[in-house]
Amino acid sequence: MVDEMEPQLPLSEGELLPCGIVIDREGDWYYQGSRMHRADIVSHLCQHLGRDESSGLYIIQMGKQRCYLEVEDTPLVITGVLHTEEREGDKPEQLLLAIKHLETHEPLDRESLWIGEQNVLYCRVMEGGIPARFLRPAYYQLAEFIHEDKEQNRFYLSLGGKHFYIG
Template sequence: MKILPCNITVDKEGVWHYEGRELIRRDIVEYLLENVVLGKDGKYVIETETGCCELDVADTPFVISRVDRVTRESSGEEQILLSLRHLSSKEVLDPETLHVGAENVLYCRIRRGIFPARFSRPAYYEFAAWVQEDDRTGEFFIELNGKHYPIRGGGPGHAS
């Protein structure tokens, strides 16, 4: 069964458009994002109780707009919280999924590793304050809870 297009595009900055007009209602875009799945062919699909349709996505529909490094009161462990454009809920960064894609864009994976998320330029600069370079190897990493997490490089944003 062929999935028809939604006539919705998402640009590389995470701005959503319907038939060329920007979708400005945050609640609608949030609803759509909550219903995004990956199709068998790796394309993004909106799947709701009324049906499904295919998105036209320049990169990924998930764009990180802000990062916050916090300490959990219950365990004392540090974590990095990701605020995603158009979403009210936050994601906890899985630092093992950090990688640099084309054009030196930083990505990680979200929602149990299913989707790539692109760091916006402001979020990238916030995150860069925590990036360190290994003097021996020249590898970039972040340190979280005493553990080093390398930032892999070279792969496209959709690489796993």
């Protein structure tokens, strides 16, 4: 049973081989067709996500070994947005993202937002290296900070007294 053992990934130093992993639109991971239930394993694999520059494929890389995985939309999804107020002498007002399968919150890169097909909202995470899709609950949490510029017919994120246009 997949959730009881760690997947034996075909990590290779030469040819880029498939991992046998598929990530669906909701950010759920499947190994050889079975859903991966071990949060610790999925979290560990998420921390080793990357992109192969020559093929454009998403990969898991551990040291020099790597394999590619299939991704239905984005390899990571945003499950929640936490707003932190500006405090004197401390960090400025910011939005922190909860990323499925990762136990930490990451500050939103406000300039990385874009709207995809069917008005789905995306951003870049993990130091800008990986795209992530906002799940519906996270989208609604972020929507509180989004406004329309009717003159430019564009939307922007308003945070800390500044406007960051989306797209």
